[in-house]
Amino acid sequence: MKCIEKIDIAEYPLCDADFWINICYLLERERVFKCFNKILFADAVWHELKGKSFSNKEKFKNAYVEYINEINKNRAYNLVLSEDVFIDSKQRLLIEKLLVEHNIRYDKRNKCYEKGQKDLGEKVSIIYATVLSLKILLSDDNGSKEFRSKSNIRKRIGRQVDVFSTGSFLRRAGLEENEVGKLLDKLYDGEKLLETKNIKDETKKESFLDAKNRLISSGKL
Numbered sequence: 657m658k659c660i661e662k663i664d665i666a667e668y669p670l671c672d673a674d675f676w677i678n679i680c681y682l683l684e685r686e687r688v689f690k691c692f693n694k695i696l697f698a699d700a701v702w703h704e705l706k707g708k709s710f711s712n713k714e715k716f717k718n719a720y721v722e723y724i725n726e727i728n729k730n731r732a733y734n735l736v737l738s739e740d741v742f743i744d745s746k747q748r749l750l751i752e753k754l755l756v757e758h759n760i761r762y763d764k765r766n767k768c769y770e771k772g773q774k775d776l777g778e779k780v781s782i783i784y785a786t787v788l789s790l791k792i793l794l795s796d797d798n799g800s801k802e803f804r805s806k807s808n809i810r811k812r813i814g815r816q817v818d819v820f821s822t823g824s825f826l827r828r829a830g831l832e833e834n835e836v837g838k839l840l841d842k843l844y845d846g847e848k849l850l851e852t853k854n855i856k857d858e859t860k861k862e863s864f865l866d867a868k869n870r871l872i873s874s875g876k877l
Contacts, residue, residue, distance in 0.1 A: 663694065663733065665742050669792035669820075670696045670735070670785045673704045673777045677719040678796055678822045682839050685722060687829050688794075689731055696790070697723070699736045700769045700780035707771070735784055738767040747787050754783045785817045793819045 669692050676697075679685055688695060697705075702723065709720035726732035735742050737751060755762050760779055761770040769776055778797040785793045820828060822843065826836045 662741070665696055665733070665735070666789050666791070668692055668694045668696050668733075668790070669794050670698065670781050670790050671701070671732075672698075672781045672793070672795040672797055673701050673708070673719075674796040675794040675822060675825075676701075676705065676723065677708075677715060678843055679794075679825075680719040680722045681715050682822070682843060684826065684839070685726075688825070689726075691825075691829050692792075694731050694733065695726075695794070696733050696735055698777065698781045698784045699734055699738075701777040702734055703768065704777045735788070736767075737762065738764075743784075743788065751783055751787050754787070755780075758783075782817070791816075791818060793817050794825060795819050796821050 671688075679688060705716075705720045705723050708716040711717075723732060727734070733742070737743060737748060743751070752762065758779065760776065760783075761773060762768075763770055769780065775797060778795060781793055781795065784790070823836055823840055826839060827833070831839075
């Protein structure tokens with residue numbers, strides 16, 4: 657088992673799945689580490705990355721491979737609710753209370769979050785960042801923005817978490833506005849291309865099923 661280096665996590669940003677997938681797709685990963693040296697992932701997020709890596713989308717597979725590489729290089733760290741490495745017992749109790757209050761299901765017995773919960777990684781990241789006094793959250797998910805605005809976590813705990821999207825991070829990293837625009841256009845074009853491919857794949861699947869059903873109806877299959 658790999659020995660986990662003990663670090664002061666308050667110095668580093670927490671990264672959600674969409675941000676990491678996007679930044680890897682844009683080949684701007686090294687810029688993140690130039691700015692922050694190390695980054696953190698909530699356990700719910702790395703489970704999400706692993707799950708998405710089994711899809712046929714190269715974008716997701718690449719993001720998971722790069723995540724594993726950064727873990728092995730001690731540049732990325734996992735915040736695991738069931739472990740004492742970065743979360744103490746007092747913080748764990750508060751996190752568990754907030755999870756219940758916001759209807760986020762955590763399986764204590766199996767030490768994992770239940771699958772299929774909407775915006776799970778982003779919501780868990782916001783809770784972890786606030787409770788653990790992390791200053792920065794790297795997030796591209798609109799669901800997390802809605803959750804932040806509707807939940808009273810920040811007000812109750814009294815801690816500010818600054819959120820940076822891919823675009824705002826790239827600006828913070830020193831890129832000119834035209835450079836940021838080109839990268840975001842590439843990201844948008846990639847998403848549209850992926851969406852088109854998915855539609856074509858689904859159309860092929862439907863055509864195959866229609867043909868199969870016709871053969872069954874005619875007694876030829």
